[in-house]
Amino acid sequence: MARGLFITLEGIDGCGKSTHARLLARWLRRKGFSVLCTDEPTDGLVGRTIKRILKGKLHVPVEVEVFLFSADRAWHLANVILPALERGWVVINERYVGSSLAYQTARGASERLVRKANALAANPDLAFFIDVSPEVAAKRVRRDRKPDEFERDTELQRRVRQGYLRQVRRGELRYVDGNRSKEEIQAEIREAVEKKLRSTCLSGRQKAGT
């Protein structure tokens, strides 16, 4: 596979993914790494259709949702993520296969279908699940902006959280307790990233294009 490091951040809406992507990127850049922060759904052709669904402007069966998210992901991998990894960059992606496994199964799709639709997606080197209760997350989201269709549904958020916890039990996601201060959470994430960087021999001096 590629030379860089592929990190994903997962969790229910408002758990702190953007906050920790930003803090982690800043820290890695200071160490000399080239970092790409990106997220799903994307602003590509399929991603834009997904965003219309999230705004409640378009309704499709959940099986179609599964394929839309996996198609958007395939586009994202081919055009954004893999080229950056091949150049040796650290890629921090907010949401990935873990989101489809958590959200689309919570919305009624079978786990088998989600796994099949995502069978070709590259595995991340590190995948974090930032866990907060739906109540805490909803309060954080409301402070910031208008919630989307999925965010308004607290019962859905509860099932999504259970879906994430199943992935943690399988060893697919690394559990991070999100009910602490930003500083404590970020320290735990950095420690795991540092360990991974050491084991993959990617050092701060190995910058983009070198």
Ligand code: ADP
């Ligand atoms: P997400 O990207 O998962 O939707 P954000 O990073 O946008 O979440 O965080 C949502 C809100 O919660 C923001 O206002 C952010 O500053 C705040 N926040 C994030 N992490 C924490 C934390 N550990 N404690 C308190 N507030 C937090």
Ligand code: TYD
């Ligand atoms: P996100 O962009 O994280 O929302 P925001 O920026 O508003 O916090 O994600 C949008 C929504 O898409 C979120 O509710 C989760 C959902 N989603 C899925 O249902 N399946 C997926 O595979 C992905 C990537 C996201």
